Amino acid sequence: MLKGRHLIDPMDFSVQELEEIFKLAEQIISNPKDFSHLCDGKILATLFYEPSTRTRLSFESAMLKLGGKVLGFYEPNSSSVAKGESVADTIRTISCYADIAVIRHPKEGAPKVASMYSDIPVINAGDGGHQHPTQTLTDLLTIRILKGRLFNLTIGICGDLKFGRTVHSLLKAMSRYENNKFILISPEELKIPDYIKKEVLRKGNIDFIENEKLEEVIDSLDILYMTRVQRERFFNEEDYIRLKDSYILDAEKMKKAPKDMIVLHPLPRVNEIAYEVDSDPRACYFKQAKYGMFVRMALILKLLGVDEHVND
Amino acid sequence: MLTINSIKKGIVIDHIKAGTGIKIFNYLALNKADFSVALIINASSSKMGKKDMIKIENAIDVDITALGLIDPNITINIIKDENIVEKIYPKLPEKVEDIITCKNPRCITSMENYIPHEFYLVDESKGEYRCRYCDEIYRLTEI
Numbered sequence: 001m002l003k004g005r006h007l008i009d010p011m012d013f014s015v016q017e018l019e020e021i022f023k024l025a026e027q028i029i030s031n032p033k034d035f036s037h038l039c040d041g042k043i044l045a046t047l048f049y050e051p052s053t054r055t056r057l058s059f060e061s062a063m064l065k066l067g068g069k070v071l072g073f074y075e076p077n078s079s080s081v082a083k084g085e086s087v088a089d090t091i092r093t094i095s096c097y098a099d100i101a102v103i104r105h106p107k108e109g110a111p112k113v114a115s116m117y118s119d120i121p122v123i124n125a126g127d128g129g130h131q132h133p134t135q136t137l138t139d140l141l142t143i144r145i146l147k148g149r150l151f152n153l154t155i156g157i158c159g160d161l162k163f164g165r166t167v168h169s170l171l172k173a174m175s176r177y178e179n180n181k182f183i184l185i186s187p188e189e190l191k192i193p194d195y196i197k198k199e200v201l202r203k204g205n206i207d208f209i210e211n212e213k214l215e216e217v218i219d220s221l222d223i224l225y226m227t228r229v230q231r232e233r234f235f236n237e238e239d240y241i242r243l244k245d246s247y248i249l250d251a252e253k254m255k256k257a258p259k260d261m262i263v264l265h266p267l268p269r270v271n272e273i274a275y276e277v278d279s280d281p282r283a284c285y286f287k288q289a290k291y292g293m294f295v296r297m298a299l300i301l302k303l304l305g306v307d308e309h310v311n312d
Numbered sequence: 313m314l315t316i317n318s319i320k321k322g323i324v325i326d327h328i329k330a331g332t333g334i335k336i337f338n339y340l341a342l343n344k345a346d347f348s349v350a351l352i353i354n355a356s357s358s359k360m361g362k363k364d365m366i367k368i369e370n371a372i373d374v375d376i377t378a379l380g381l382i383d384p385n386i387t388i389n390i391i392k393d394e395n396i397v398e399k400i401y402p403k404l405p406e407k408v409e410d411i412i413t414c415k416n417p418r419c420i421t422s423m424e425n426y427i428p429h430e431f432y433l434v435d436e437s438k439g440e441y442r443c444r445y446c447d448e449i450y451r452l453t454e455i
């Protein structure tokens with residue numbers, strides 16, 4: 001039962017619960033009109049303590065498409081937050097006005113704290129470099145739809161594997177399904193941390209290899225998940241400039257990729273995918289953004305428990 | 313080594329890391345005891361080199377869990393009729409509240425002070441705890 005639950009960590013929901021959400025999302029995709037009034041009279045609060053326009057618009061659009069309304073702040077300077085109100089007090093107040101809340105916060109664990117003091121479901125929309133569970137839901141739904149399954153896949157993950165939280169969550173989430181294999185492609189400086197290798201990959205007996213060159217492994221992939229190399233992760237500008245171009249996907253590299261491989265990216269991109277790749281049918285990152293909205297629609301319905309009369 | 317008479321009935325806390333005995337002594341508020349108590353520091357130990365010990369001549373209730381957090385390697389001997397009738401090794405608690413504080417500057421607990429500091433045991437053998445909020449891992453030895 002997902003009604004009344006919070007989503008703080010990508011692993012909060014079981015594989016079965018995720019399956020419920022994905023099935024509902026697929027129903028929404030095929031018959032969006034059937035869902036356009038399910039949230040009539042409901043309000044989603046968007047509490048953005050740091051700006052993230054993309055994530056906020058995805059949530060707002062999801063709620064509006066369900067017939068609900070949206071309120072919130074996305075500039076903490078202009079809100080009571082600037083006057084020093086605590087997360088606990090803010091969520092208690094918002095609980096009086098809204099039916100469900102989305103929170104983005106620069107501090108790790110802030111959404112967890114909000115959920116402890118909240119009477120309404122809380123969704124973590126990113127807490128610092130810590131968790132971003134709806135991105136993981138988006139990735140899984142996209143793979144499920146475009147590849148038809150979440151198991152038996154060879155997944156290449158390329159770019160910043162050291163700091164990229166979406167990468168760590170994706171690894172954890174995909175490790176729960178049978179027979180998935182990972183190819184981890186990154187420069188030495190941005191390799192996957194040892195604790196992820198130990199806690200997730202070795203512990204779960206998951207097949208993985210590490211490689212520094214995308215072109216050497218691209219022909220064996222079912223999925224290529226590209227990530228951006230973030231400037232703020234580097235201690236100095238020189239290192240950033242040296243590394244940022246090392247892992248750029250272009251038409252030349254795509255020639256070596258299997259015909260049915262899909263390219264995903266959490267967006268926004270910097271320059272790690274050349275614009276010439278966008279017209280390749282295997283480039284699925286904009287579809288992925290759209291599935292992100294659908295999976296958020298399904299999530300909102302499940303947490304509010306308003307999907308109950310919808311047939312399975 | 314200085315000798316202290318063996319006790320007839322009570323508790324001997326042994327194998328305390330040298331220097332930590334006073335912490336356990338204070339935690340159990342043994343300075344207020346009206347029964348005899350011996351705190352022995354820097355006793356020689358074949359296993360540990362140096363160790364501390366506490367002998368308590370009374371069957372008091374001790375919170376083994378809390379003692380385990382102070383020093384997980386201690387042995388608690390229960391004495392009756394001058395014999396050890398039971399040896400207890402502390403088990404680390406699954407959850408610890410407001411004993412450890414999170415030092416991660418990115419953690420929400422660093423910004424808002426009303427939040428209870430909660431940690432969950434992740435690895436008993438290493439004494440590792442994880443912050444409930446930011447998932448930062450701490451070792452008891454670091455705290």
Ligand SMILES: [Zn+2]
Pocket residue numbers: 109414415416419420421443444445446447448
């Ligand atoms: Zn913390």
